[in-house]
Amino acid sequence: MKLTEPMTIETDQSQALEFRVRGRVQGVGFRPTVWRIARQLGLAGEVLNDGEGVLIRVSGDQARTEALLRQIARHPPPLARVDGIERRRYVGRLPREFRIAESIGGPIRTQVAPDAAICCACAAELRNPGERRYRYPFANCTHCGPRLSIVTGIPYDRATTTMASFILCAACEAEYGNPRDRRFHAEAIACPACGPTASLVAFGPAEATDDGDADAVEIAARLLARGDIVAVKGLGGYHLACDATNPEAVARLRRLKRRDAKPFALMARDLAVIRRYCTVGEIEERALTCVEAPIVLLRATDPQRLPEAIAPGLDTLGFMLPTTPLHLLLMDRFDLPLVMTSGNISDEPAVIDDAEARRRLADVASFALTHDRAIANRVDDSVVRIMGGRSRLLRRARGYAPAPLLLPNGFEHAPDLLAMGGELKATFCLVKDGAAILSQHQGDLENAATFDDYRKNLRLYEKLFDHAPSAIVIDRHPEYLSSKLGRAEAEGRGLSLIEVQHHHAHVAACLAENGRPLDAPPALGIVLDGLGFGDDGAMWGGEFLLADYLGYERLARLKPVAMPGGAQAMREPWRNLYAHLRAAGELKPGIIAGDWRAFDGKPLAMIDRMIAQGVNSPLASSCGRLFDAVAAALGVCADRQAYEGEAAARLEALASAAPNERRFYEFGISQSEPIEIDPAPLWNAIRDDLRQHVAAPVIARRFHLGLAESIAKVAVRLAAMRRFETVALSGGCFQNRLLFESVHDRLCEAGLEVLTHADAPANDGGLSLGQAAIGAARLISGGMKSDGEDQTCVLAFPAASSA
Numbered sequence: 001m002k003l004t005e006p007m008t009i010e011t012d013q014s015q016a017l018e019f020r021v022r023g024r025v026q027g028v029g030f031r032p033t034v035w036r037i038a039r040q041l042g043l044a045g046e047v048l049n050d051g052e053g054v055l056i057r058v059s060g061d062q063a064r065t066e067a068l069l070r071q072i073a074r075h076p077p078p079l080a081r082v083d084g085i086e087r088r089r090y091v092g093r094l095p096r097e098f099r100i101a102e103s104i105g106g107p108i109r110t111q112v113a114p115d116a117a118i119c120c121a122c123a124a125e126l127r128n129p130g131e132r133r134y135r136y137p138f139a140n141c142t143h144c145g146p147r148l149s150i151v152t153g154i155p156y157d158r159a160t161t162t163m164a165s166f167i168l169c170a171a172c173e174a175e176y177g178n179p180r181d182r183r184f185h186a187e188a189i190a191c192p193a194c195g196p197t198a199s200l201v202a203f204g205p206a207e208a209t210d211d212g213d214a215d216a217v218e219i220a221a222r223l224l225a226r227g228d229i230v231a232v233k234g235l236g237g238y239h240l241a242c243d244a245t246n247p248e249a250v251a252r253l254r255r256l257k258r259r260d261a262k263p264f265a266l267m268a269r270d271l272a273v274i275r276r277y278c279t280v281g282e283i284e285e286r287a288l289t290c291v292e293a294p295i296v297l298l299r300a301t302d303p304q305r306l307p308e309a310i311a312p313g314l315d316t317l318g319f320m321l322p323t324t325p326l327h328l329l330l331m332d333r334f335d336l337p338l339v340m341t342s343g344n345i346s347d348e349p350a351v352i353d354d355a356e357a358r359r360r361l362a363d364v365a366s367f368a369l370t371h372d373r374a375i376a377n378r379v380d381d382s383v384v385r386i387m388g389g390r391s392r393l394l395r396r397a398r399g400y401a402p403a404p405l406l407l408p409n410g411f412e413h414a415p416d417l418l419a420m421g422g423e424l425k426a427t428f429c430l431v432k433d434g435a436a437i438l439s440q441h442q443g444d445l446e447n448a449a450t451f452d453d454y455r456k457n458l459r460l461y462e463k464l465f466d467h468a469p470s471a472i473v474i475d476r477h478p479e480y481l482s483s484k485l486g487r488a489e490a491e492g493r494g495l496s497l498i499e500v501q502h503h504h505a506h507v508a509a510c511l512a513e514n515g516r517p518l519d520a521p522p523a524l525g526i527v528l529d530g531l532g533f534g535d536d537g538a539m540w541g542g543e544f545l546l547a548d549y550l551g552y553e554r555l556a557r558l559k560p561v562a563m564p565g566g567a568q569a570m571r572e573p574w575r576n577l578y579a580h581l582r583a584a585g586e587l588k589p590g591i592i593a594g595d596w597r598a599f600d601g602k603p604l605a606m607i608d609r610m611i612a613q614g615v616n617s618p619l620a621s622s623c624g625r626l627f628d629a630v631a632a633a634l635g636v637c638a639d640r641q642a643y644e645g646e647a648a649a650r651l652e653a654l655a656s657a658a659p660n661e662r663r664f665y666e667f668g669i670s671q672s673e674p675i676e677i678d679p680a681p682l683w684n685a686i687r688d689d690l691r692q693h694v695a696a697p698v699i700a701r702r703f704h705l706g707l708a709e710s711i712a713k714v715a716v717r718l719a720a721m722r723r724f725e726t727v728a729l730s731g732g733c734f735q736n737r738l739l740f741e742s743v744h745d746r747l748c749e750a751g752l753e754v755l756t757h758a759d760a761p762a763n764d765g766g767l768s769l770g771q772a773a774i775g776a777a778r779l780i781s782g783g784m785k786s787d788g789e790d791q792t793c794v795l796a797f798p799a800a801s802s803a
Contacts, residue, residue: 029143032100146235151376294320354370429769526715529732577596636651
């Protein structure tokens with residue numbers, strides 16, 4: 001990189017200043033950027049890393065110093081983020097020529113950068129036979145490569161990563177020490193002479209064809225082309241790969257991985273390949289090519305189709321571009337997509353250890369394309385979906401975590417605290433220095449290995465961020481493993497414990513992400529999800545909460561309906577259909593057999609007794625269970641869901657096949673507060689349409705539009721009654737694009753400000769952010785409650801009977 005000639009160097013020590021730069025400023029090329037600008041401006045001094053971020057010490061006239069700060073702000077390195085700069089006078093001698101000084105320790109207040117996808121410069125080297133890193137699977141620089149996945153401590157230097165054991169060769173050391181080079185202090189710097197090496201390992205008796213010239217990546221490509229399943233070691237864990245156009249290979253992977261129906265992620269060489277299978281608009285292209293390189297959910301379209309087993313029953317495909325040099329080299333051999341799904345058996349966390357990969361994946365993959373750079377921390381692929389013209393995270397992990405989210409005005413002096421999150425799609429969140437540090441996606445804590453990893457990552461984050469919480473925040477659900485652990489941690493460490501209602505946390509997460517100040521007036525939170533533990537002991541899931549960070553009032557809800565069998569009703573949608581029809585009075589003699597095929601052979605008499613007697617049939621105002629019921633009515637996953645949300649996802653896909661349908665089903669809406677939305681009228685209309693052989697996609701779309709219409713009507717009515725202007729949408733059901741956009745557009749047309757999720761998931765992956773905001777607000781306001789006490793909500797609904 002060519003530099004302009006430096007100005008005459010200023011050495012007036014009386015004007016020396018020190019600038020403390022906080023944010024994501026380590027391991028991202030920040031120091032060499034400062035060095036280059038300072039030398040061009042003729043400033044004396046130094047720049048260095050410490051536990052709190054970066055220190056810049058300069059002497060020179062004020063105009064040149066201000067120019068340095070302006071240029072840093074305007075032209076930061078691609079992966080950097082400056083959250084704040086503090087200025088003070090510096091007393092001490094400074095070097096005449098501006099230098100990069102050795103790192104020092106101190107209190108840790110810096111950020112660990114997320115892993116970053118391969119940059120264009122490294123990709124070009126990889127493909128250039130004249131470069132010494134030609135076809136080297138571990139090329140990286142300060143603009144790309146592993147970060148969180150290899151870090152073991154702070155400050156972020158090579159010695160605190162899994163690259164510590166790889167001793168730099170002379171050429172890499174020269175690049176590492178040269179501030180003019182983009183690999184200056186790139187902690188994962190490597191080359192074929194001194195860095196990690198890729199290898200192909202056979203997991204079984206099968207043999208790989210080798211003509212003597214091919215490297216490990218080339219041989220792996222040949223194996224995939226012939227129909228093999230290959231485990232591929234990525235940034236934050238292993239993938240399982242196969243040819244996505246080979247129906248037999250896809251079916252075999254699904255069978256061996258024990259993944260009945262959950263969609264597989266796909267990887268393609270470039271956008272041209274993706275466009276053969278999906279619609280890629282401008283926003284989708286930006287999401288696919290950004291440095292985070294997430295999986296992007298795209299509408300599957302002609303001209304070419306992949307096997308149905310890739311994403312059974314869905315109209316979307318999840319594509320990503322190559323994230324690492326190894327993936328890029330592999331994909332360069334294919335003019336078609338590969339399945340690139342998590343390297344695990346269904347519902348387990350992805351494998352990161354090589355020996356573990358052989359033990360757990362040998363029954364699935366014949367070979368492994370692996371390497372000897374250890375993965376310190378498991379980091380899954382992130383997932384985004386474009387809805388309402390914005391890219392929105394559904395799973396926040398690789399590329400995004402652990403980048404902090406700045407908390408709104410009023411939270412600047414929030415004490416350190418730890419929010420434990422939920423049970424499914426779990427994350428946890430640290431509050432430190434006015435920011436929320438949201439962990440990467442952890443998974444479902446019901447799985448023992450996932451829960452072990454969750455606990456390991458709690459310890460890691462406390463170490464990386466030098467975090468000592470003054471309080472722990474948990475969900476009110478008494479059986480959540482995260483809540484049990486949080487309660488035990490608070491008791492064992494003598495910390496305050498704050499319990500937060502599930503749907504209040506959802507609303508607070510949306511408010512915090514959108515910068516809603518601590519002292520802002522309440523907004524209406526509409527939270528539609530599966531289930532959450534209500535403050536009245538019932539299960540909630542279709543809630544209208546007038547809320548701020550300190551409390552809420554429940555103004556409306558979906559009418560509660562029994563869940564016969566409890567958790568079993570979450571897996572078997574026919575149970576929810578029966579309960580809804582029973583509650584609506586639609587189960588008249590002769591109707592069941594003729595209109596509702598989902599009940600064939602089912603123990604309906606037993607279900608009747610369970611509901612009537614209130615035996616394992618909790619009432620739930622759940623939007624998720626309503627989706628299950630409608631899906632079952634159309635014969636979609638009626639007997640069993642293979643994964644959480646399958647019935648709802650397939651129902652949405654059905655509805656998308658009737659884009660021109662404008663009619664909608666009516667819902668009952670009570671006239672006064674507290675308002676109930678009653679789906680009872682829906683069932684008579686669906687039965688009539690089924691009798692008239694109306695197509696399933698039309699019925700599915702009428703349901704979506706009717707639900708959206710009723711939600712918007714209630715919100716607009718409440719806004720007129722309660723004089724609020726802002727609505728926040730949260731909960732996993734708002735990952736449904738048709739429902740989200742229909743509700744969003746109706747509310748905007750009514751003149752309401754609508755807050756939505758983008759940087760944190762609307763599902764339970766964002767729950768810990770809301771818990772953290774509520775906990776911090778209570779501590780700031782001095783509104784701590786004793787354990788089990790709750791004076792932050794108003795419950796207006798009377799107790800209901802399940803009979």
